[in-house]
Amino acid sequence: MASNEEILAGLAEIVNEETGLAPEAVELDKSFTDDLDIDSISMMTIVVNAEEKFGVRIPDEEVKNLKTVGDAVNFISGAQA
Amino acid sequence: MSTPTLQQNPLREFTRILGVGAYRPNVIVTNDDVCQWIDSSDEWIRQRTGIVTRHRAPREVSVVDMAAGAAKEALAKAGIDASQLGAIIVSTVTHPYATPSAASLLAERIGATPAPAFDVSAACAGYCYGVAQGDALVRAGTADYVLVVGVEKLSDVIDNHERTISFLLGDGAGAVVIGPGERAGIGPSVWGSDGSRWDAIGMTHSQTAIRDFSISAMKEDDDGDLAAVGEAHANLWPTLRQDGQTVFRWAVWEMAKVAKQALDAAGITADQLSAFVPHQANMRIIDELAKQLKIPDSVLIARDIEDAGNTSAASIPLATHRLLRENPGLSGGLSLQIGFGAGLVFGAQVVELP
Numbered sequence: 001m002a003s004n005e006e007i008l009a010g011l012a013e014i015v016n017e018e019t020g021l022a023p024e025a026v027e028l029d030k031s032f033t034d035d036l037d038i039d040s041i042s043m044m045t046i047v048v049n050a051e052e053k054f055g056v057r058i059p060d061e062e063v064k065n066l067k068t069v070g071d072a073v074n075f076i077s078g079a080q081a
Numbered sequence: 082m083s084t085p086t087l088q089q090n091p092l093r094e095f096t097r098i099l100g101v102g103a104y105r106p107n108v109i110v111t112n113d114d115v116c117q118w119i120d121s122s123d124e125w126i127r128q129r130t131g132i133v134t135r136h137r138a139p140r141e142v143s144v145v146d147m148a149a150g151a152a153k154e155a156l157a158k159a160g161i162d163a164s165q166l167g168a169i170i171v172s173t174v175t176h177p178y179a180t181p182s183a184a185s186l187l188a189e190r191i192g193a194t195p196a197p198a199f200d201v202s203a204a205c206a207g208y209c210y211g212v213a214q215g216d217a218l219v220r221a222g223t224a225d226y227v228l229v230v231g232v233e234k235l236s237d238v239i240d241n242h243e244r245t246i247s248f249l250l251g252d253g254a255g256a257v258v259i260g261p262g263e264r265a266g267i268g269p270s271v272w273g274s275d276g277s278r279w280d281a282i283g284m285t286h287s288q289t290a291i292r293d294f295s296i297s298a299m300k301e302d303d304d305g306d307l308a309a310v311g312e313a314h315a316n317l318w319p320t321l322r323q324d325g326q327t328v329f330r331w332a333v334w335e336m337a338k339v340a341k342q343a344l345d346a347a348g349i350t351a352d353q354l355s356a357f358v359p360h361q362a363n364m365r366i367i368d369e370l371a372k373q374l375k376i377p378d379s380v381l382i383a384r385d386i387e388d389a390g391n392t393s394a395a396s397i398p399l400a401t402h403r404l405l406r407e408n409p410g411l412s413g414g415l416s417l418q419i420g421f422g423a424g425l426v427f428g429a430q431v432v433e434l435p
Contacts, residue, residue, distance in 0.1 A: 039129060041365050044330045060327045 001080050002054060007073045014049045018042050028070035036069075056080055090222030096259055097266025098212075098435050099161065099226075102154025103402035104147045104254040105389065106138035115248045118241035126248065131364020135251030135390025137236040144176045145183050147254035148232040149190045151398070155228065156191070158435070159258035163191045166258075167224025169198040170214055172207025172394040174423070175234045176200060179288070187230065197224075204282070205360045205422025206272070207231055207394030208255065212418075213270035213428055215259035230256040231394035238284065240320040246282070247321065249363065251390030255398020262433075268347030271339055272428035278331065282323040282423035291317045323423075332366045332421055336429075337373035340419045343429035344374075347415075354380045355414025356404055356434065360421055361386035361396035370419075381408060393422065405434060 002010065012023035021036060032038045038046070043066075047058050050072070056079035058066075066072045111134050112123040126132060138147060148171055156163055169188045176183035184198035203210040208231035215227035232254035239247035259267070294317055340359075344351065357376050359367050364386055371382055383400035392399060397418050405411055411434050419429035 040326050041129065041329055041363075044326050045333075045369065048330060048334055060324075060330065063326060 002077075004073050004077055007054065007076050008069070010053050011046075011050060011069060011072060011076075014046050014053065018045050018049070026069055028068065028073060030069050031067055032069065032072075033067075050076060054080060092222055093220045093261050095262040095265050096216050096219045097262030097264075098432055099258045099260045100155045100158030100435055101398060101402045101405060102151040102156070102158060102256045103399050104150030104154075104232075105136045105399070106142055106147060106252050108137045108139055110135045110137050110251075110390075115241075119244050119248060121244075121248070129363075129365070130249055131367070131384070131387055132249060132390050133387050135249075136253055136388070136392075138234050138252040142234075144173055144232050144234050144254075145186050145190060147234070147252065148173075148183060148187050148230045148256070151232065151254035151256035151395075152187060152191050152228055152230055155256035155258050159226075159260070161226050161258050161260065163193040165226050166193045166196045166228050168215070168218050168227045169193055169196050169230075170201055170211040170227065171198070171230045171232060172201040172203060172211045173230075173232045174202055174204050174207070174393065175232075175237055177237065183232070184230075193228070203394070203420075203422075203426045203428070204424060205362065205391075205393045205396065206420035206424070206426040206428040208397045209270065209418060209420040209428030209430060210272060210426070212257070212259065212267065212430060212432070213272055215257075216267045216270065216430075219259055219261060226258055226260045228256060228258055230254060231396070231398050233393040233395050235321070235391075235393060238319065238321050243320060243322065245325055246323045249391040250321070251392045253389060253392045253395045253399050255395045255402055257398055257435075266433040268343065268349070268431035270428060270430045271343040271346055273339075273426070275425045278327070278425045280324070281327050281331070281425060283321070284319040285322055286317075286319050288319070291319070329363070329366060331425065332362060333369045333373060336419060336421050336427060337370055339421075339427050339429050340370065340374055340417060343419065343431055344417060347431035349415060349417075349431050351375055351380065351417075352377050353415060354417050354431070355411050356381045356383065356401075356416040358383040358397050358400050358404065358416050358418045360419065361389065361400055362391050362422070381411065394420075396420075401434070
């Protein structure tokens with residue numbers, strides 16, 4: 001099971017691959033849409049890649065609750081438990 | 082009592098697509114046109130969807146008019162007379178009559194009467210559903226030649242001010258003639274449905290809801306204000322909606338599996354393809370599907386959506402027609418086609434291009 005730091009680093013890698021954003025820009029308090037300028041389609045690609053990387057299931061209806069990077073880290077961390 | 086001996090049709094081993102036809106209506110709707118109705122920009126629409134323009138039909142051009150245009154070209158390319166057709170299958174969700182079908186009128190229009198004719202309601206998978214049936218009918222000996230048409234007049238079922246799907250949609254028709262082949266020309270169809278996601282894409286409400294609402298509107302409006310009644314009626318017209326994120330996820334990651342199954346069933350690997358023609362739903366879906374399937378650079382990927390928009394059942398034959406027109410050398414090559422949409426439904430097969 002990955003620690004929160006590992007989940008953040010993994011997410012940053014996925015975001016980087018999808019959008020080209022520098023991994024260090026992906027911080028816990030950043031909003032996916034407002035700060036990182038990630039649209040709904042890219043968000044789905046990130047979600048599916050995160051599911052695969054961390055071995056969790058992120059249902060469609062949960063995705064809209066993942067507003068910040070921290071929300072995603074917490075959800076993945078909880079889903080792994 | 083002994084059972085009399087029945088005769089059954091002798092089976093055919095092979096089928097293929099003999100010709101492809103297209104009809105593209107002549108009203109061009111640009112992103113700037115769309116932005117009169119929704120708060121967006123040309124750049125935003127291009128980035129999210131890859132669409133630059135859509136073709137739409139004027140009011141007087143019907144689904145059957147467009148279907149006839151595509152059908153006549155497909156028959157001419159195939160070298161088949163309409164009187165030789167053993168079945169006519171029209172895949173559409175926008176023929177504006179629950180009955181009679183678009184197909185029976187099309188048969189009469191092109192001179193194929195009394196060929197059996199019927200419509201298929203399988204939305205954006207409709208063309209692949211039609212090919213699956215056309216292939217089966219010819220192989221079973223039920224028909225010698227089958228006309229399969231994918232046609233939509235989606236401009237009749239959009240709400241210009243709606244943001245989930247309307248701005249993506251265009252009109253048009255594509256058609257193929259399927260007949261006997263000397264070698265395998267249509268791989269096994271991998272098709273299915275998932276009604277648990279019936280709500281993901283579809284109409285805002287049913288036809289019966291219009292009737293019920295109309296009656297109540299009439300009763301309320303007893304001061305004889307016909308304009309108010311007319312406006313209420315116009316707002317009752319059902320239009321399309323989708324849950325874009327859910328559909329995107331399904332269209333890429335679930336459909337990549339279906340496309341892979343169609344390749345496996347045909348005994349083909351991605352590097353043996355000449356073309357990849359997914360339903361033209363959104364350029365980002367096309368790109369991500371190609372990535373998931375590891376489609377090599379040597380394979381031409383249909384990107385007709387840029388000019389045509391999403392034309393539902395018509396999109397795969399329209400895109401195939403364009404690929405063949407722009408790249409005549411593709412003839413004889415293999416194409417992986419996959420349709421997916423409202424239902425949810427999906428269908429895929431590998432075909433030899435005519």
